[in-house]
Amino acid sequence: EILLTQSPATLSSSPGERVTLSCRASQSVGSDLAWYQQRPGQAPRLLIYGASTRAAGISARFTGSGSGTDFTLTISSLEPEDFALYHCQLRSSWPPMYTFGQGTRLDFK
Amino acid sequence: QLQLQESGPGLVRPSDTLSLTCTVSGASIVSTTNYWGWIRQTPGKGLQWLGSIYFSGLAYYNPSLRSRLTMSVDTSQNHLFLTLSSVTAADTAIYYCVRDLWGSGESFDYWGRGTVVTVTS
Numbered sequence: 001e002i003l004l005t006q007s008p009a010t011l012s013s014s015p016g017e018r019v020t021l022s023c024r025a026s027q028s029v030g031s032d033l034a035w036y037q038q039r040p041g042q043a044p045r046l047l048i049y050g051a052s053t054r055a056a057g058i059s060a061r062f063t064g065s066g067s068g069t070d071f072t073l074t075i076s077s078l079e080p081e082d083f084a085l086y087h088c089q090l091r092s093s094w095p096p097m098y099t100f101g102q103g104t105r106l107d108f109k
Numbered sequence: 110q111l112q113l114q115e116s117g118p119g120l121v122r123p124s125d126t127l128s129l130t131c132t133v134s135g136a137s138i139v140s141t142t143n144y145w146g147w148i149r150q151t152p153g154k155g156l157q158w159l160g161s162i163y164f165s166g167l168a169y170y171n172p173s174l175r176s177r178l179t180m181s182v183d184t185s186q187n188h189l190f191l192t193l194s195s196v197t198a199a200d201t202a203i204y205y206c207v208r209d210l211w212g213s214g215e216s217f218d219y220w221g222r223g224t225v226v227t228v229t230s
Contacts, residue, residue: 001172032215034214034215034216034217036217042222043205043220043221043222043223044156044205044217044220045220046216046217046218049210049214049215049216049218050214050215055216055218056218087155087156089156089158089216089217090215091211091215091216095172096169097158097169097171097172098146098158098161098215099158100155100156100157100158101155102155103155103156
C-alpha cells in the first residue's frame, strides 16, 4: 500500500501571504494526486485533481504541482476562508484503492 | 445540481452490523463516467476510503475492510448502500457518500454532508 505524508502538520500564516503545502508518496504515483479543502463542520471539497488541474469553480489562487512522489499545493494571497484543513489523496493501481494523507491544518498566525 | 444524502442509525452496538443508505438526486447513478463511493473520517485517522461501486454492481473495497464490507446499488431508486459487519469502537466516524471519478479524474468531486455513526453499548 502506498503511503502519503503531508507536511507540515500545522501551518500558521496570515491573510495576504503565500503558502505551500507538501504531500509525499512512498512510491511513484504518476500524476494521480488530488487535493481537498475541509472547513470546520463541512465535508471536504475537491480543489485539484491530476496533480495540477483545478476543479470546477476553484479559484486560481490554488495551484497544484508535482509528479512521481513529491507534490505541492500553493495558495497565493491567503483569504480568510482559506484557513482550513487540507488533504491530499492518491489512487493506486494495485491494489486498486485510494489513500489520503493525514492532513495539514492551515491556521491564523 | 447533484446532491448526495447519507442516512443511517446514528448509534450501533459493538459486534452488530452497520447499514447506511445514500440517496442520490440531480443525476442518475446509472452513469458510465463515474463510480460512487464511501469515505469515513475519524479524528485520529483522518479520511479513509472504504470502497467504490459502479452502477453495474462492480465494486472495489479497501483491503483492510474487505472481509466486513459490502456495497450495493439500487438503480431504480437511485440509492447506494453500505453494510459493515462486526463493528467496534474503531468504526465510530463520520461516513460520507461521494461521487468517484475513477478512471477519469481519480478523485471525489461531490460529497454528501456525512452521517455520524457512533459504536457504543
